[in-house]
Amino acid sequence: MKCPYCGEDMTKGVLSPSRDGAVSYWITESYEKSHPFMPYTKKGLLESGAVKLHTGFGLTHPADPFWLCRHCRKLIGDVQLPEE
Ligand SMILES: [Zn+2]
Numbered sequence: 001m002k003c004p005y006c007g008e009d010m011t012k013g014v015l016s017p018s019r020d021g022a023v024s025y026w027i028t029e030s031y032e033k034s035h036p037f038m039p040y041t042k043k044g045l046l047e048s049g050a051v052k053l054h055t056g057f058g059l060t061h062p063a064d065p066f067w068l069c070r071h072c073r074k075l076i077g078d079v080q081l082p083e084e
Contacts, residue, residue, distance in 0.1 A: 014066060027051075
């Protein structure tokens with residue numbers, strides 16, 4: 001994939017999972033700046049506009065693909081949006 005910002009080649013990869021979980025969340029900046037803790041309840045996840053990022057775990061939990069542009073330091077990924 002070519003970077004849409006600078007046109008250089010991007011490198012495909014995944015977000016490496018932490019030792020205690022196989023997912024991470026994208027949340028809105030406004031939620032992050034107005035709450036002291038990250039959301040963990042269903043209500044908090046909805047309010048924060050959370051999008052689950054599948055970081056994968058072994059061979060049974062596939063990871064969402066992300067592309068990195070090292071030239072302009074952009075990360076672009078395909079994510080699975082929650083059902084609305
Ligand atoms: Zn770029």
